[in-house]
Amino acid sequence: MMKKFLSILVLSISMTSGTLSQTLSVRDDSGHNLTVRGTPNRIISLAPNITEILFALGLEDHIVGVTRYCDFPEGAGRIEKIGGLVDPSLEKIQALRPDLVIGFRGNPIRTLERIRSLDLPLFVLEMGNSLESVFRIIRTVGEVTARREEACRLAGDMEQKYQKIRTAVRSSTEKPKVFFLLSAMGLWTGGRGSFLHDLIEKAGGLNIAAEIRRKWLHYNREHLIHENPEIILIICRSKKEYSRAKEWLEKDPSFQNILAVRKGNVWFIDEDLATRPGPRLILAFTRVAEIIHPEVFAGDDEKKP
Amino acid sequence: MILLIGGILLSLLSGPVDTDLSDLWDFFINADKPLSAIILNIRLPRLILAFLVGACLSLSGAMLQGYFRNPMAGPFVVGVSSGASFGAVLALFSGFTLRIWGLSAQNIFAFASGFLLVSVVYLLSQKKGGVFRVETLLLTGIAAGALASSLTSFMIFFKADAFEQAIFWLLGSFALSDWAQIWAVLPYLLVSFIGAQWLAKDMNLLSLGDETAHSLGCPVRRIRKVFLILATLLASSAVSVSGIIGFVGLIIPHWVRLLIGPDHRYLFPFSALLGGIFCIYSDMLARTLLSPTEIPIGIITAAVGAPFFIYLLHKKS
Numbered sequence: 322m323m324k325k326f327l328s329i330l331v332l333s334i335s336m337t338s339g340t341l342s343q344t345l346s347v348r349d350d351s352g353h354n355l356t357v358r359g360t361p362n363r364i365i366s367l368a369p370n371i372t373e374i375l376f377a378l379g380l381e382d383h384i385v386g387v388t389r390y391c392d393f394p395e396g397a398g399r400i401e402k403i404g405g406l407v408d409p410s411l412e413k414i415q416a417l418r419p420d421l422v423i424g425f426r427g428n429p430i431r432t433l434e435r436i437r438s439l440d441l442p443l444f445v446l447e448m449g450n451s452l453e454s455v456f457r458i459i460r461t462v463g464e465v466t467a468r469r470e471e472a473c474r475l476a477g478d479m480e481q482k483y484q485k486i487r488t489a490v491r492s493s494t495e496k497p498k499v500f501f502l503l504s505a506m507g508l509w510t511g512g513r514g515s516f517l518h519d520l521i522e523k524a525g526g527l528n529i530a531a532e533i534r535r536k537w538l539h540y541n542r543e544h545l546i547h548e549n550p551e552i553i554l555i556i557c558r559s560k561k562e563y564s565r566a567k568e569w570l571e572k573d574p575s576f577q578n579i580l581a582v583r584k585g586n587v588w589f590i591d592e593d594l595a596t597r598p599g600p601r602l603i604l605a606f607t608r609v610a611e612i613i614h615p616e617v618f619a620g621d622d623e624k625k626p
Numbered sequence: 627m628i629l630l631i632g633g634i635l636l637s638l639l640s641g642p643v644d645t646d647l648s649d650l651w652d653f654f655i656n657a658d659k660p661l662s663a664i665i666l667n668i669r670l671p672r673l674i675l676a677f678l679v680g681a682c683l684s685l686s687g688a689m690l691q692g693y694f695r696n697p698m699a700g701p702f703v704v705g706v707s708s709g710a711s712f713g714a715v716l717a718l719f720s721g722f723t724l725r726i727w728g729l730s731a732q733n734i735f736a737f738a739s740g741f742l743l744v745s746v747v748y749l750l751s752q753k754k755g756g757v758f759r760v761e762t763l764l765l766t767g768i769a770a771g772a773l774a775s776s777l778t779s780f781m782i783f784f785k786a787d788a789f790e791q792a793i794f795w796l797l798g799s800f801a802l803s804d805w806a807q808i809w810a811v812l813p814y815l816l817v818s819f820i821g822a823q824w825l826a827k828d829m830n831l832l833s834l835g836d837e838t839a840h841s842l843g844c845p846v847r848r849i850r851k852v853f854l855i856l857a858t859l860l861a862s863s864a865v866s867v868s869g870i871i872g873f874v875g876l877i878i879p880h881w882v883r884l885l886i887g888p889d890h891r892y893l894f895p896f897s898a899l900l901g902g903i904f905c906i907y908s909d910m911l912a913r914t915l916l917s918p919t920e921i922p923i924g925i926i927t928a929a930v931g932a933p934f935f936i937y938l939l940h941k942k943s
Contacts (some may be wrong), residue, residue, distance in 0.1 A: 412913075
């Protein structure tokens, strides 16, 4: 009788101490709740920006699987690859026995459902389409991996820089017209739903494709000539691609009269920095702001490439 | 038979994660090991579904080749694939996440729209009081299919960022096979198979020509209706779970004919069997050739099927 009472006592004490430790429930962007008990040790990331965020939170040794597109930072190259963004390998994912899989809305819904049906802990993020949504994403990843402090610090840092630049460009009365180009093959740009649109607008510029609600679209040549942007940003992966695109723009007779082309205001923006909603987006933002409002940065010593 | 067992074993063993016979043995004895989980949860459903889909498509193809008396006929010739694609892409882009009996919205939409399209095509090709001409069905199917395709393409163009996901459905894949889908396809296969066997003799008669068949006591119009319905059910259910997998329905019946002749009483079952085996092997290739990347299976079947088809054509002439 005494033994029974003691064991119940011990049990109840351990149960209450269990609830006192870190367990919280976080709701992901697909409406599912995930219970977090301390930092997960076997994380799989289903997108390059998620990988970058995890690394930035110091979780490098806790990651066991990444996509083949996860190429930053260096350490990501050494982690086992589980496939692509729309075709992650279910077998690989299951074999790695993850205790957390972080995906996003760009992964196919059916794949995410299947991962859930295999009883793997899945957390789905909505990427959003602005720089501010990145702060939210970083904080959420911090919650889910019990690295709240690091996440708040990282997001706070980024936010500070962001606000600083925003305030600075607000003092400028001009809002130059900007056009951004995604590849040399035709005139791919982004409308109101894209990150780059947000970067440009927040950096004090005017995206000429702003009225169009689509994320990505093929811009009409005539419109481009008519809108006559002052600045053109070429978003690509290397300086080589940039030079090729710039040449194409400059050689084409119909573009000769565009302000940006005439003045040589055709700039390179690293695609990896500008299209991944992660810690490096602030670098892209800074660069875009420098290009659009150089006068604000005139006092800075460092010359960015 | 050996092929089938060999295929099953090989398929269970191959995949992006290394497994070998001892792991398979472990699976049978003690399903706790992590690799057994892969075999059970991922590879086994894939294997079974690949077999079922292959069987459905080949059986459907065999039926339609008899129906149209045309060797070029396949399960997609009446517009099923275009209709189902439309449904699947619609589900994908509208972002529905409803699940009924474990089937995703995509599966359900694809099946419904595939079947619906063929029904519409069938009704459109009926002439009031006139003779039902098979050629009309074919042409209407092509036209309706073209319309569905253009609408599907428009949707993809309009929401270009989901393009990659659409591609996987349009080229076929077994990557997301699960037990619910197996249960979704199995009843159709069984029903159609039984129906086909029962009416196989009538199909033999049909190949002699409608008038001849009629004079020999075959209820031509009824038989035609039944076969069309069964073939469409097979094709719709197959396509709804795995996307568009071309050439299987077209090639396999011909292959079987070369081996055992055109008697439908044997053509139907063997087409189904061979089709299933073919799909198992193709799926195996699809997930091991570029591991861990998966090649959509439609690419494999076309790459294997097309040259073979050309070879067949040469042989015949």
